[in-house]
Amino acid sequence: MRTTFKFLLLSIVFCTNSYFANAINSSTSIKPLVETYSDIVTPTITVSGPLTNFTTCSGSASASQTFTVSGSDLSANIVITAPVGYEISINGTSGWVTTTLTLPQTSGIVSSTTIYIRIAATTTTITNVLTISIASIQLHLLLL
Numbered sequence: 292m293r294t295t296f297k298f299l300l301l302s303i304v305f306c307t308n309s310y311f312a313n314a315i316n317s318s319t320s321i322k323p324l325v326e327t328y329s330d331i332v333t334p335t336i337t338v339s340g341p342l343t344n345f346t347t348c349s350g351s352a353s354a355s356q357t358f359t360v361s362g363s364d365l366s367a368n369i370v371i372t373a374p375v376g377y378e379i380s381i382n383g384t385s386g387w388v389t390t391t392l393t394l395p396q397t398s399g400i401v402s403s404t405t406i407y408i409r410i411a412a413t414t415t416t417i418t419n420v421l422t423i424s425i426a427s428i429q430l431h432l433l434l435l
Contacts, residue, residue, distance in 0.1 A: 294369060319419075332399075333361050334362070334363060334364045335364060337359075337361045337363075337424060338358060342408070353409045353410035356409070357383070358405075359404065361396070361404065362396060365399050366399065367396065368401070369401050370391050370394075370426050370427070371391060371392045371393075371423065372426075373392075373408070374418075375417075377389070377414075377417075378409060381404060381407070383407035396427075408420060
């Protein structure tokens, strides 16, 4: 004899690394069905490369310094915001911007990308604390 069970999904409870589906056997009595899925992913942005003090003369851009940014399991691009008085670039020779750079993700991955940063030639005043915003929809990092 073949028995067929019908299950009605009642709830999904999200946990750190897995979630559980609770169901009711609608043919007979209430009976829990628990399935564990461990494929829940955690979006990650990785930043490396320390920055040292910047120096320059008024009216000249400083020498550039670099750090790298990569990401995994993302659903959106990474956006890097230049601090006030600084400019950033992805190649260090052209394309310097004082606003934002976008690193596109493909299938949730942003490959390791070198970011160049320098004091802009037009800067008249800078702060002693350098804060670089590096964000995706799920994550927001501040590199100090």
